[in-house]
Amino acid sequence: MALQFAVVLAAIWLGARYSGVGLGLWGAVGLLVLVVGFGVTPTSPPIDVMLIILAVIMAASVMDAAGGIDFLVRIAERVIRANPKYVTIVAPLTTWAFTFVAGTGHIVYPLLPVIYETAHQSGIRPERPMAIATIASQQAITASPVAAATAAMIGLFSEKGLTQWGLPQILMICVPATLIGVTVAAIVSMFIGKDLEDDPDYQARLKSGAIPPPQAAGQRPPLPPAAVTSAVIFLIGVALVVLFGFFPALRHLPGAKSPLAMPLVIEIVMLSVAAVMLAVTRVAVDEVPKTPTLRAGVVAVIGIFGLAWLGDSFIAAHQDVIVPAIKAMTEKDPWTFVFGLFGASVLLYSQAATTRALMPLGLALGFPPQFLIGAFPSVNGYFFIPTYGSLIAAINFDLSGTTKIGKYILNHSFMIPGLVATSVAVFTGLLIAKLIF
Template sequence: MILIQLLVLLFCIFLGARMSGIGLGVMGMIGLLIFMFGFGIQPADPPLEVMLIILSVVTAAAALQAAGGMDYLVQIAGKILRKNPKQITLLGPLVTYAFVLFAGTAHISYSIMPIIAEVAIKNRIRPERAMSMSVTAAHMAITASPVSAAAAALLTVLGASGVQLADILVVGIPSTLVGVMVGILFVWRRGKELSDDPEFQERIKDPVFATNLEGTGKTKEFILAPGAIKSVVIFGLAVVAVVVLGSFPTFLPEFGDKPGFSPGFAVNEAGHVLMPSMIMIVMLAATGFIILFANTTAAAVTKASLFASAGQATIAVFGVVWMSGTFMENNFEVIQGTLGELVSSYPWSFAIALFMLSMLLYSQASTVKALMPLGLALGLPPAYLIGIFPACNGHFFIPGYPTLLTAIQFDRTGTTRIGKYVLNHSFMLPGLVTTTASVLAGLLFHSILL
């Protein structure tokens, strides 16, 4: 019976991934209906914390965008990249990593990709190198960002074991940076130079294409929005607050000794405010402060492109994680008995399981909520799970994620592409190399730092 249920699960995930957008979420709900009425399975609890964190963080990022703060950051990034054009293969991924680390969402990278492509093309550096690694770096930064839903999900799973946000960051940031640097070295001379690339040489014979490729040579004048800098400062302070509160729980409010105290969604039995709830409060409060003091409006925030991304990501996580969680919870003993001995003998095999599930779920947070509890149940130490956390970045494998498709779109030379056999795309090898290096570095750092 479990095999049939697994086939239903995989079939719904496959169809949802092909739909893209909210597809995973709606197909997850169809799968959940089949589990309930077809197999008589009781549904697990929905992943409310992850959903609300995604909404909170991306809403704050949308406020940053609406106030002009995003444009201000992109302007700074553009100056860095254009000032050092010959180093675009190095600086493109590192700047993208820094952006996503700060904002907690890979969707912010869409604003930087056109600049990376433009700088690479004008300096006749194969854009595929910088573009493929910039996308990979954006994904890696998610597992190192203090305000990402993935980090919050891991904190939720491991918090009962005494893990703090600082434990995740102290391993996640250096290990993913090491992985990104290894990936950059890997792509440094990868592929033919543009002058030797047959597809590019064929395209450049078209005078219209050649003219558009070079552009006008003029940089568009940038007008800084009145509240741009204020919005960046407010968002930055919110990120700092999350790091401090997550690293030093004694700063969190306690209500255990208050009259009429009752534990609930936001407060545990000991009366401590839970960190996932604190992230929601801080980030949505930051949104309010940006609206109040950074010359924007609530309506402008909801019209920002990032706000739409928040809705899609929330629905996707809602459906697919609820379906996956239901399957895992109702077949836990069988799964534990089947995988327990394997994971005990070969702990690294759990990293492969994380990677493979993330390939299908297209979400680090969803992967964490679906599998990390199983890792704890199988006896893997919390520190080890932190070390292999970057393995949740497998959604480059099947080239359907928006960041990959956006990078392909912005590379007008055609070097960044999906291959004839689909899986032989520009992001495959850089992603595998970077993820492997990040996991190995994470296993090293967790043994030293935790």
């Protein structure tokens, strides 16, 4: 078993080193070694989860190609620019809201220059809103009804026959939990670092010309004609998914003994939404596969396919040993499982992959579904090591140099807001779960 576990760790390490689709591909290599070298019987791959993600990503990608995501971004820009003095509070709430709607944290990228400009023009240290806004977009993934990580949770409950647990319960717990976490972290962020006027490093760089002085906001090109339409259609699809989730009677087919499973509903609705958008907006079909949204979705699917399959197979092969050992530890202190989720997300750089890899173990350990949902925000740990794309982008967009990686690497701009947001969200989520379930 020790050698097999070493294979799993090696696959994760290699996947993390390559990042992107490499995470899933090396997971598959690890599974190959377990099957051929150790005779491990592979479990079934997480098909439902992957299909949900593909369906949602297809709809979001058509919206992206039609300009709908750009339309949402411009709304967010107006909200942020309208409240410049409170940008440290407004920016993260805005990135949370738009990530919640779109189901992808990549919506934060075009907002980062806006946040920087707004903060810099207002004399506010850009590090404060930029770091927490980036963290907020990650937190929203574990609350969004159309995010890959949420799909992983829904698919897991469906696979295990826990049909009474799903999207409504996730939203009831994780929406307020992550919002409270982000808000508290935003308030804390207001006191991080020196004000620009009192920061000698900033002032020296400004005087030397190394930092461009604050500039007025520039004009952006007009939106494509179908941008608004595509966004509206997508939002209708999201609303339908939430509606079907909260009211199972709407999923009850004539003559059926039980409602249609939510994974199937999400797949049908979101693929149909994508088709309607194609027909109504007349967007070029060839443009859809070129969108950043679709590329990100494919990366998520490959990651879950290889890595989660590897984890499932390893745990299933040694469940009689792993479950009792970890159960003895977590029975005394359930928080250890939360730390395990956080640590895994640091390595895997994916909320969805972490969810699919470790949440089944949580069920096997006997944790109730409401506990796992409350702990769900703990999979937002990939800010810990500042190598993720959105973190690097925030550092690069902050021309003032205040958003940065520190001398000791881990003392970076995202650490405090990330730890505060995640810990408060988990604490709040577990509290809500205990109170209402």
